[in-house]
């Protein structure tokens with residue numbers, strides 16, 4: 001769920017709202033009730049992207065299933081003993 005950042009045009013209070021794409025955007029400042037404008041928050045998308053990016057990498061980089069740096073070619077590897 002994306003996080004939207006708003007800034008109050010009356011008191012300059014900034015706040016974040018976690019909203020669905022279908023949710024109505026916030027129009028009132030929670031502290032003074034003034035009009036708010038939506039800010040473009042790139043940090044929210046960076047954090048969100050970093051999450052699934054890291055998960056994707058952990059899935060593809062696990063090629064060494066034996067856990068041996070030689071890839072199964074040393075005397076201690078199960079595949080070499082078999």
Ligand SMILES: [Zn+2]
Nearest residue numbers: 008011029032
């Ligand atoms: Zn305000």
